[in-house]
Amino acid sequence: MIRPRSWVTPMVHGLAILVALWVAAPDSAGAASPYRGLWVGQVTLSYVNEVTIPLDESNIAIAPDPKVPTPTSDQAHIRLILHVNGAGQVSLLKDCAILAREGVALPDVGALGMVELKKKPGVLGYSEPLVNRESDFSLVTDDRLYGEFPPQPAIRIASSVFDFGDGKATEAVDAVVNAVVNSVAQSVAGSTQNFRTEAGQRTAKTAAINAGVSSGAAIIQKADAANAFHSFREQYLSSGKVTAIATAPVPTSSQEYIDANTQAIALRNSSFYSDRRGVDMLAAIVAAASSSTTPEQKTEAAQRAAAAYADLANEYQRFLAGAEFGNMIAGGADAAGTAAVAVGATIGSIRNAVNGQTNVVKARSTALSLDANNPYSDRRSAAAVETVVSNMVSVAASFLGGDTETAQAVESAAETAGRQALENSVDRFAVPQVPSGDYNDFIASTAYQSSASVAAEASAEAMVLERSVNVLANEELLRRIGLDAATDALRKVGQDAFGGAARVRQTELPMTGAFGPGQGDPRFLYDIRQGKLAPLGAAGLEGTLFLAANHVTNPFLHRRHSEHRIGLDIHRRIRLDFDGTESDPLARPGFGVDRITGTYREEIKGLHKPLGPAGEDVGLRVEGRFQLNRVSLNDALNAR
Numbered sequence: 001m002i003r004p005r006s007w008v009t010p011m012v013h014g015l016a017i018l019v020a021l022w023v024a025a026p027d028s029a030g031a032a033s034p035y036r037g038l039w040v041g042q043v044t045l046s047y048v049n050e051v052t053i054p055l056d057e058s059n060i061a062i063a064p065d066p067k068v069p070t071p072t073s074d075q076a077h078i079r080l081i082l083h084v085n086g087a088g089q090v091s092l093l094k095d096c097a098i099l100a101r102e103g104v105a106l107p108d109v110g111a112l113g114m115v116e117l118k119k120k121p122g123v124l125g126y127s128e129p130l131v132n133r134e135s136d137f138s139l140v141t142d143d144r145l146y147g148e149f150p151p152q153p154a155i156r157i158a159s160s161v162f163d164f165g166d167g168k169a170t171e172a173v174d175a176v177v178n179a180v181v182n183s184v185a186q187s188v189a190g191s192t193q194n195f196r197t198e199a200g201q202r203t204a205k206t207a208a209i210n211a212g213v214s215s216g217a218a219i220i221q222k223a224d225a226a227n228a229f230h231s232f233r234e235q236y237l238s239s240g241k242v243t244a245i246a247t248a249p250v251p252t253s254s255q256e257y258i259d260a261n262t263q264a265i266a267l268r269n270s271s272f273y274s275d276r277r278g279v280d281m282l283a284a285i286v287a288a289a290s291s292s293t294t295p296e297q298k299t300e301a302a303q304r305a306a307a308a309y310a311d312l313a314n315e316y317q318r319f320l321a322g323a324e325f326g327n328m329i330a331g332g333a334d335a336a337g338t339a340a341v342a343v344g345a346t347i348g349s350i351r352n353a354v355n356g357q358t359n360v361v362k363a364r365s366t367a368l369s370l371d372a373n374n375p376y377s378d379r380r381s382a383a384a385v386e387t388v389v390s391n392m393v394s395v396a397a398s399f400l401g402g403d404t405e406t407a408q409a410v411e412s413a414a415e416t417a418g419r420q421a422l423e424n425s426v427d428r429f430a431v432p433q434v435p436s437g438d439y440n441d442f443i444a445s446t447a448y449q450s451s452a453s454v455a456a457e458a459s460a461e462a463m464v465l466e467r468s469v470n471v472l473a474n475e476e477l478l479r480r481i482g483l484d485a486a487t488d489a490l491r492k493v494g495q496d497a498f499g500g501a502a503r504v505r506q507t508e509l510p511m512t513g514a515f516g517p518g519q520g521d522p523r524f525l526y527d528i529r530q531g532k533l534a535p536l537g538a539a540g541l542e543g544t545l546f547l548a549a550n551h552v553t554n555p556f557l558h559r560r561h562s563e564h565r566i567g568l569d570i571h572r573r574i575r576l577d578f579d580g581t582e583s584d585p586l587a588r589p590g591f592g593v594d595r596i597t598g599t600y601r602e603e604i605k606g607l608h609k610p611l612g613p614a615g616e617d618v619g620l621r622v623e624g625r626f627q628l629n630r631v632s633l634n635d636a637l638n639a640r
Contacts, residue, residue, distance in 0.1 A: 085636060098140075134321075172272065177483065277433070310374055547572075600623065
């Protein structure tokens with residue numbers, strides 16, 4: 001169990017500061033990112049764009065530039081939580097719990113009762129630390145996983161200013177509504193029926209409904225991005241076709257590549273989801289093959305790259321960061337230490353002892369199972385185990401022949417070697433963004449599957465009624481009327497597709513760009529304008545946060561207020577730019593804590609009318625400084 005605050009201080013890598021207190025995918029596999037882990041800190045906002053037009057001393061209106069935040073007389077502070085995985089990809093987090101993977105048995109409360117036990121320090125068995133290394137605890141962002149861990153007084157950090165749902169779910173409903181309304185409007189506007197008669201209205205309405213349902217059904221079918229990608233991968237990037245692409249004299253000229261590329265582009269462009277996994281997977285396969293020499297090497301590298309895109313549950317990275325792999329290193333080191341000081345010890349006897357250790361056997365079995373379950377010829381997990389074990393055995397063997405070495409010294413050196421090998425010699429792979437389980441559940445729900453027929457019925461009814469009383473009604477007017485009707489229908493109790501979409505959960509918000517010193521341009525826009533300096537450069541990290549109108553935490557949603565039963569869609573574009581240069585090491589202000597600073601920028605749309613000249617859509621903009629402290633090197637979220 002994780003200790004209360006007074007026992008947390010010894011935790012590895014400065015975990016104690018948690019109680020006080022967003023990287024692009026690499027082109028190929030590589031060692032763990034030097035910036036991996038959990039980063040927690042604070043943003044101090046001190047610039048904001050002006051939304052009113054002030055008067056100068058001559059009573060003349062001076063319109064400020066809404067694109068440039070100006071200094072404020074006060075400051076606002078927000079907590080910022082980022083996680084960088086082993087491949088260097090960054091996610092913005094709403095909250096994160098630090099949970100010990102192994103607990104202790106609580107004593108029988110008996111007649112004392114919990115009240116009396118709390119008065120007796122140490123009785124509950126919390127006096128000894130249970131977290132000694134990174135692999136002893138998990139970083140958990142999904143509270144539905146808490147039940148998989150033993151009961152414990154855990155640490156949880158959260159930021160109240162960041163909340164978001166899965167915007168793709170709302171996009172799925174919007175896409176259906178737009179397709180349905182457009183088809184219904186075309187049908188009603190182009191109908192030659194006599195709208196002054198009930199028969200004419202019924203005929204026109206039936207035709208419009210059929211047209212709308214047909215268009216909406218096509219969107220609903222394409223909303224299943226998981227199934228579409230699975231079908232694409234099996235048909236166009238099977239294991240055999242990956243090998244054919246990799247071993248072709250010019251991979252991009254092979255027929256297998258041409259076919260797969262055509263279908264990958266179609267997969268990306270054929271629906272609102274814009275799933276680019278096929279395009280990225282194909283590029284990764286070609287890049288991996290191009291970086292190798294022999295046909296065998298090309299095949300192995302390409303298969304490993306493809307396997308990363310088939311690992312939908314991110315099992316490989318979670319295995320490396322999990323308790324089983326950590327226990328393997330600790331157990332193997334212990335066995336190596338004992339074997340190295342035994343009489344007649346050899347490198348062979350050390351290797352046999354390590355290979356026979358229970359935790360090593362268990363980890364090796366899991367690795368083989370993970371590799372076997374991947375549809376590609378993948379030995380990533382097994383290779384990771386062998387790399388780490390081999391390094392541990394070699395270091396332990398280096399002590400042979402010494403007269404004063406102890407088992408503890410050998411064990412410590414072997415464990416350090418194993419963890420360094422995991423960090424520097426075991427490949428990490430970019431994690432593709434896959435549809436969440438909640439998204440898949442939503443698009444399979446009755447509310448979404450029936451959304452086309454509900455929207456078609458409501459919009460056709462409204463449009464036919466308008467056409468019957470307004471002979472001048474054109475297609476655009478009908479479309480607007482139908483859109484309102486369809487939206488209202490899909491927000492009704494029992495058919496609340498928009499509400500269901502808004503409730504689809506997302507626990508991490510992926511960001512694009514690069515994390516690290518020198519990434520981005522940390523200058524304030526106000527300083528750039530005042531000094532007439534070069535324009536702001538490219539961003540370090542960027543991400544867009546979406547809070548749907550029906551989301552339970554939407555600030556404009558008040559279910560008991562007749563005018564606020566539906567909120568407003570809120571979009572927040574977040575940008576982080578880092579100080580320093582890429583060659584600078586991270587500052588280390590204290591034991592086990594890395595620190596990085598930079599400039600935070602955000603633009604919010606939905607809280608205010610668009611600012612700026614006509615034709616421009618400028619939102620509310622803020623800028624300020626941030627400071628992040630690395631509190632854990634754990635590079636995979638929700639690993640057990």
